[in-house]
Amino acid sequence: MIKRMIVVLITILLLPFAGCFDDDDCSQDNYWVTTATIEKTGIDSYIIVTDNGDRLYPSSTAIPWFQIVDNQRVWADYSILGDAKGDLTYYVKVNNMAKILTKGILALTPQNTDSIGNDAVKIANYWITGDYLSIRFIYGGGQSIHFINLVQDANNPFNDDGLPVLLFRHNRNSDPANYRMQGTVSINLAKIKVEGQPYAPFVLKCDGFDGEPAFEKLLVYVYDDNN
Numbered sequence: 001m002i003k004r005m006i007v008v009l010i011t012i013l014l015l016p017f018a019g020c021f022d023d024d025d026c027s028q029d030n031y032w033v034t035t036a037t038i039e040k041t042g043i044d045s046y047i048i049v050t051d052n053g054d055r056l057y058p059s060s061t062a063i064p065w066f067q068i069v070d071n072q073r074v075w076a077d078y079s080i081l082g083d084a085k086g087d088l089t090y091y092v093k094v095n096n097m098a099k100i101l102t103k104g105i106l107a108l109t110p111q112n113t114d115s116i117g118n119d120a121v122k123i124a125n126y127w128i129t130g131d132y133l134s135i136r137f138i139y140g141g142g143q144s145i146h147f148i149n150l151v152q153d154a155n156n157p158f159n160d161d162g163l164p165v166l167l168f169r170h171n172r173n174s175d176p177a178n179y180r181m182q183g184t185v186s187i188n189l190a191k192i193k194v195e196g197q198p199y200a201p202f203v204l205k206c207d208g209f210d211g212e213p214a215f216e217k218l219l220v221y222v223y224d225d226n227n
Contacts, residue, residue: 001063002029002058002081002203010021012021012165013166014039015089017088021214026045026132028042029037030079031077031079032033032074032077032078032079032080032119033075033076033077033078033104034050034051034052034075034076034135035048035050035051035073035074035076035095035100035129035134035186036048036049036051036056036073036075036076036164037049037051037071037072037073037129037130037132038068038069038070038071038072038073038074039055039070039071039076039086040068040069040070044068046058046068046070047088047190048074048078048092048094049074050076050132051127051129051134053089053142054088054089054090054194055087055088055089056076056078056088056089056090056091056092056160057084057085057088057090057091057092058078058092058093058094059081059091059092059093059146060081061093061094062093062095062096063094063095063096063097066094066097069103072099072100072102072103073095073099073100073101073102073132073134073183074098074099074100074188075097075098076094076097077094077095077096077097078092078093078094078095079092079093079095080092081093088168088219091175096226100134100150100184100185100186101183101184101185101186102132102151102185102186102187102188103148103150103185103186103187104148104187104188104191105150105152105166105187105188105189106150106151106152107151107152107154108151108153108154108167108169109154112151112205113158115147115171116147116149116151116169116171117169117170117171117172118169118170118171118207119139119145119170119171120139120140120170120172120177120207120209120210121137121140121148121168121170121204121206121207121209122137122206122208122209122212122215123136123137123168123204123206123208123215124136124137124138124182126204126217126219128189128219128221128222129222131188131189131190131221131225132186132187132188132189133150133186133187133204133208133219133221134183134184134185134186134187135150135168135185136182136183137168137170137182137183137184137185138181139172139180139181139182139183140172140175140176140178140179140180140181141172141175141176141177141178141179141181142175142176142177142178142181143175143178144173144174144175144178145173145225146170146171146172146173146183147170147171148168148169148172148183148185149168149169149171150167150168150169150187151166151167152164152167152191152192153165153167159203161216163201163202163203164192164200164202164203165202165203165205166192166202166203166204167205167206168204168205168206168215184223189202189221190223192221193221193223198221198222198223198224198225199220199221199222199223200220200221201218201219201220202216202218202219202220202221203218203219204216204217204219
């Protein structure tokens with residue numbers, strides 16, 4: 001199962017989502033892996049909400065020991081058992097799940113700038129689902145734990161147009177860049193919501209690798225202003 005999970009994660013950017021279109025698809029011999037958010041509905045019950053909007057009810061699981069945390073972002077490996085009713089999409093068997101690093105936006109200050117770091121990192125892919133900005137990133141390392149954060153400069157939080165500027169930062173903890181590695185992080189954007197407005201445009205920036213152009217994109221975080 002672990003080997004299968006690794007192989008599928010490598011190919012996830014090419015085949016991020018799949019659906020159950022016929023009876024052959026609704027088989028435990030077929031499986032899907034995608035990013036999702038856990039929606040806890042009781043002490044031992046939960047729904048998996050995939051990033052393409054499917055709501056999956058775990059009728060069975062191969063990982064009963066997995067700790068369920070409300071709003072936790074995960075890679076979910078599942079098999080579709082059948083169509084569900086009501087606000088649910090499918091009944092599924094959960095084959096495996098892996099937690100995605102899930103964080104909020106940090107304020108960048110002179111006091112934490114060293115620990116936040118500014119080592120080379122490349123944004124390979126990004127998407128917004130609900131309140132979360134998910135970033136697939138590439139970095140060099142291989143021997144120690146790295147720190148990843150999305151920060152807003154406390155002294156210069158906005159650009160000249162008044163838009164929030166969010167900086168993607170990496171601290172490699174002096175780890176030699178022996179291997180090119182990949183990771184995923186999901187950032188809760190609720191901090192930049194504007195009261196009375198259903199969306200919040202912002203600028204995402206990242207310096208990237210030496211010799212490569214810096215990353216800078218104008219993105220729009222759309223939400224329900226009644227939240």
